[in-house]
Amino acid sequence: MDNGHVAKACESCRKSKTRCDGEAPCERCRRRNSDCSYRVKARNRQRIHRRVTNPASASPKTHSEARRHSPAGSPTPNHEASDVLDSQAPSHMQMRDDNVYQSVIATHGDESSSAEHSRLFYGPSSQFAFLQQIHRKVLSSDLQKQSSQSDVQDGGPGLDLFRQRSIFFGTPSRISPRSNHTSDSISSTVPLSQAKDFLNRYKTIYCGVFPLFTDTELDDLFRHLYDEESENVLTSHTKAIALAILANGGLAAGFTNLAEKLFVMANQEAIFSLDVVSLPAIQLLILLSEYQNNMGRPNSVYLHLGVACRKALAMGLHRESNATSTNPNNVSKRQATLWCLYFNENFQSLALGRESAIKMADISTPLPSSHTVLASLCKLAHIAEDGARVIYGLRHASLGKLYVAAEEIHVRIREFAAESGIGSPGFANRHKIPDGIASLIIHNVYYHTILLTFRPFLIAESALPSTQNNVSPQQVWLRQASRYAVNAAQDSIAYASYMFQKDDVCRSSRYNAFFLDASCVVLLFDILQHPSKHACNVEYIQMALLALSSMDQDEPVTTCSRSIEQTLRIVERTISGQRTDSAARDFFALTNHPLHWHPQQSHQAIQFPSLDPNLQNSADQLIQFRDLPGSVGEELPQVSEMPSGAESNGCFANPYSPYDIVATDLYNFFPVNNISPYDPVHFAHGEDINP
Structure with missing residues (x-):
């Protein structure tokens, strides 16, 4: 790299305080296979004493938090568009300092018993926090009087009303963890023929998406597990991995009780190596988290992945080193394990509204080019990571500024889709990704990322005073942002329904119920805001319920189905009463x-x-x-x-x-009263994706 002075560094190098060569792309971004962008507008930094004495400046806490959560390769904000919005916004429409990002919290069990009492928190980007908006809307006749200044609201009543408590705290285990299964023979627990079916189901679903093991490695592991006379005696950790693989395969095959027993056996084998920092230890935690994910235990998923991230950081898996093994297979396996962990950790953290333990800025290991599906998921997770920071992690002076930030994320999502052959933007390259379960997983994450990016604007539009419901033509972008979220929800349901009919394997992943549930909740909220859209949205909701009915009727699928049906009944009853009251008046x-x-x-x-x-x-x-x-x-x-x-x-x-009612209050999360006229130049059209 040239030692001369570089006039301008790219955003990735600037935020990571790394020397940049000023090229496009620079050497560091090219090596990391990440986006390389340069600031268009030069920053005019104030001197330190001016920043301290200026009362209009932002608080140091806000800036420090924004810098701390800023990942490498994040998009450059459109400062010129934001300046236009600020200049057109009246002074009384600036965001108040007491506006907070509100989340949801709930307790379970007897508070007098510390052993049986549980208390969990989910942030504003979580499904539970958004579901509380329906709870608030249907139980209140005057939404504007229900503002609360608390950062965290009690969501217990909403969980009970919409029957989501079991997923919030995790579906209960069917096998007592106190029972000792370490002495049980694997052949007596799972017959050999059935175990082969479980293994084949695991290969079909996971090997193409999360390539932790090759087919040959799985066959060898399976053979040693059932060959009691084999000289190659499996260690406790290796046996735990084999049991976790069979547990995931058994769950996908519909044998829930047997899968639960295998999961408990895997945990009991792994207890002897809790402090081990190794690649198999990280792989085991990923396997256990995937099982819990499909069983509707999101908090357990978060904990397992958090421990895996700590072990990966302790192992230095995130840093490219010249001292790594020269064996290309070992290098490829380390890369695949790291990026599997990155995707799962970041997407799950965003879905739960919690902080992720590992970010793109921490990683210098290149993406696994040989695993296209995993690489695509990681690129999408990187965009989602930036979106979480921009949409849910920063304070914006106006709702128009929030829309500018969301549109920049949306541009990156569409560019990724066009390049990867996903959705309507990628129609020309639709054959680039493999068909089947891999395509469904990528599309689910793609649509959910769009949904989380624009879902806040549904709440913002709903929170407007009744006199402002008729948005002026200059504020048409607010309706457009809401349409982005609604369209993504409809397209997600339609694509999943199509894949369920096309490929039976797609129905075996129970985590699909999460995406269908999230899409239905958005459509139900849209019905509350626009009752005239009831017939159209209910058609998609019924499509989602039909798709859920085609899956294994077990947890968490049945819980999601009951919750959607219950919420739909409540919403229909609510808008029916609104129509009656309005007509009578x-x-x-x-x-x-x-x-x-x-x-x-x-x-x-x-x-x-x-x-x-x-x-x-x-x-x-x-x-x-x-x-x-x-x-x-x-x-x-x-x-x-x-x-x-x-x-x-x-x-x-x-x-x-x-x-x-005490419920999650996300209305203060968004600067609803700070709508600024938006320049039509920055207006973007929505997308309709017909599978």
């Missing part, structure tokens, strides 16, 4: 106004009136949304059917009474 206003009173025209003021002209016009004859075709159920469950604890606390005696 319009009717009485019309009949009491002297300029508009006419006995033959009073029916025109009622929305969805009865089609029978002989009936008297009243709110009782309105067509109710719950009677529309496609409704999952007619009535809400009685209070006695609610989970334990809900009835005793009196939370659901009248679930539609306008009292102040």
Whole structure:
């Protein structure tokens, strides 16, 4: 590298404080196979004493946090567009200092017993935090009066109402962890013929996506596991890996109880090497986390991956070293293990709204070019990592600024899709990725990344005062941002449904239920905001329920199905009541106004009136949304059917009474009142993806 002075360093080198050669791309970014971008607008730094004395400057805490969470290769913000938004925003529309990013927390068990009491936190990007918005919207008649200044809100009532508590805290184990299975023979637990089916199922689903082991290595491991007379005696750690592989395969094959026993046996074998820092130790934790992921235990997934990241950092797996082995197979295996860990850790952290333990800025090891599916997932996870920082990790002065940041992330997502052959942007290169389960996994992550990028704008649009619901043409970008999220949810459901019909293997991964559930919740929230879209969105929700019904009817699939059905019933009941109240108000206003009173025209003021002209016009004859075709159920469950604890606390005696409920408040998370007119030059059109 030239020792001369470089006028400008790329964003990746600047943020990692690494010397840059000023090329495009620079040597470091080219070696890491990452994006290399340069700041377009020069920064005018203030002197230290000016920054301290300037009362309008941002707090040092905000800047330090932003720098600490800024990964290498992150997008350069469009400062010029942001400056335009700021200049057009009135001074009273600046974001207040007490606005916070709000999350959800819940407790489980008896608080008097520390051993049985559990308390979990999920951040604003999590599914549980967004689900609380529906909880808040259906249980409140005056949303604007329910603001709270607390960073974290109690989400317990919402979890009970929408039947999500078991996933929030993790589905209970079917095998007691206290039972000792170390002396059990593997052949007596799983017959050889059945074990072969489990192994083949694992190969079909995981080997092409997460290449931790080759087919030959798996066959050898399987042979030694069942060959009791073999001279190659397996160590406890190697045996734990073999059991974890069979557990994942058994779960995918639908043998949940047997898979649970294999999972417990794998954990009991691994207990003898908890402090071991090695490649197999990291691979085992990835396998265990994948099992827990498909069993609906997100918190356990986060803990397993966190330990795996600590071991990877302790091993130096994230740093490229000249002292590495010259064996190319060992190098490839280390790379594959590291990037499998990176993808799972970052995507799971984003989905749970928690901080990830390893970021792209920490890694200098190149992407595994020989594993195209894994490389594509890691590139997408990198974009999602930047999106989490920009959308959920930084404070923006206005909602328009947030939209500019989201659009920059969206541009990168579309460029990735076009290059990788994903969705409508990648139609020309649609044959670049393998078909089947690999394609479904990439598309699920792709659509969910778009959904998380633009889902905040659904809340922002809903939180607008009623006088601002009719957004001006200059603010059409807010509706466009909401459409991005809704379109991504619909496309995700449509593609998953298509793949379920095309390939039976796609239905065996239970984690698909998470993506279907997340998409349905977005569509249900959209129905609450726009009841006229009920018929269209319910069509996709029914498609998702049909897809879930084609999967193994076991946890967590059944929980997701029940939750979607319950939420749909509540939403339909809510919008039906809104229609009735609105029509009644319009009717009485019309009949009491002297300029508009006419006995033959009073029916025109009622929305969805009865089609029978002989009936008297009243709110009782309105067509109710719950009677529309496609409704999952007619009535809400009685209070006695609610989970334990809900009835005793009196939370659901009248679930539609306008009292102040303790729920997640994400409305303060977004600068809703800071809408700035947006320049049409930066307007981007949505995408419709028809599989």
